[in-house]
Amino acid sequence: MRAWIDHTADVVLSARGHSLESLYTESLRALTTLLKPGACVGNQRIDCCHDVELRAPDRVALLVEFLSECLTLTYLQHTLWCHAHFHFLSRTHLQARLFGQWTASFENDIKAVTYHEAEVRMASDGAWEAHLICDI
């Protein structure tokens, strides 16, 4: 589940998942949908995949860096990433394979996923939640 919340000059990306892996995937889909609304709806064609491995000081930084990496790969490869399979995901380290479809255009320009007020936490119902601010 994902949502975007108003912020004066930016967008707050909010995501939720029953596990850490699904939180990461939902966050990725939220980011991609910001870039191009409707991109991750329905059956998506898979044109390519890309492996990522990242380390970060903590859980929040790891999610920010994962999404930053995906954003960079989106612009470099003109690819909308809607799926990810995680070989390994801990507080500070991940290995994943991204699956995406090529695109000729984007609707929004996201400059960055920021660390500002970034949160990753477990809710009272056991689901994982994340809130991040994107500079658009």
Place this chain on the structure above:
Amino acid sequence: MKPLRLENIVSLGPYQWEIPTSFWAEMRVPARIVAARELLEDILDDRSLRQLINTTTLPGIVKAAYVMPDVHEGYGFPIGGVAATRYPDGAISPGGIGYDINCGVRLLTSGLTRMDVEPMGPALVDALHKHIPSGMGTPGHLPVSADAMEAILTTGARWALTQGYGTERDLEHTESNGCLLQADPAFVSDRARQRGRDQLGTIGSGNHFVEVGYVAQILEAEIAKDYGLFPQQAVILIHTGSRGLGHQVATDYIRQMVSAMERYGFRLPDRELACVPFNSEEGQAYFKAMCAAANFAWCNRQLVTWEVREAWKAVFGSHASAPEVLYDVAHNIAKCETHLVEGIPTKVIVHRKGATRAFGPGHPELPERFRTTGQPVLIPGTMGTSSYVLAGGSESGQIAFGSCCHGSGRRLSRTAAKKQVNAPVLKSELLEAGIHVQASYRRIAEEAPVAYKDVDLVVTSVAGAGIVVPIARLKPLAVLKG
């Protein structure tokens, strides 16, 4: 930190306010606000002052952290913020510059008048749209080779001259002559270079634009004459930055600094303030990369200038003289400068995020051309409101390290603006007022005048504080938005 209230803010004068260090134990210096009282209450509505207070915790920060009257909430540093740290070991923080390194504004003047340009509004907008790539993902006309990229990152706008896209005069009328000499392309990642490769000569999207307007009012005749401005003169404003290359440089180094910070014993209330000592390995790497990205942005604005001149020629013919650069200013940048701190000339690292340098008469860093008058400071409004040409004031160095606002400052989010604004109606109203706009309805709504603060009040504030002298007020005629 306790909630901030109006009663916590001390008046230093009608346009200057201070949150003293007694407000919060973590503050190393006071937080200062340049704003008219009417704007101050608006500023308290978002979290920009809280972010300003967080900025006062930067290691090595001197004198005060400042915000300008166009301030709004950002991430880490507020947008419209200025802070300086002690050279050489004070902190350098990429968040104090922003992701769009050297986003800035350039003003071109022409020999034509409103009467010449106004009837050609639709043709001019079409020509600008044809010549200047705009919008998300639109590539530039000039893909850049690896060798060319190396030269651009090193020499900035001068590269454009070597390719026939500008003149020496253009460089002389650009802040820092369009090049920061401390740049070292070795510190710019391959990814950043790839992202910038097809973006030279493009304005991008969001609030970037090219706008043709005219001098609606001369506010200070002597300096206006020196700047070459006259009533009803047609002028062109360009607003763009370092595009994806700059965004990637900032992303690369913020990531590094988030990890590196702890090694230097730095703890900050907001991770987006991530920083390291300026003279550390990471600090120098970032600074050299930031300078290179700034050079890319100046080259970008030089290429867009050439494109504007081509569009101008297409509409008005070769006999019309090409628009000339009055000045080009950066509003997201860090620079090593000397300022008075406790009465002593002190070298500092000035961070300007959504703030413009505003050096006054006699400043040694200004080109001879502007040594008597002070440098031009360019303040774009919105597509329906005024923009301003200001001059750095003689007292500007006393306030905010010789810095000024950069625009009118957002007050509504894009979503809120889209809810309030009927874009087709606004476009018609602008047309009725003689303003031709080339932009999607979505962009028109997001960038509507109602989404921004009152630019007249913003300029009154910085002028009232003594930072600048208002020289001319401009009004738009034709706008190309990304």
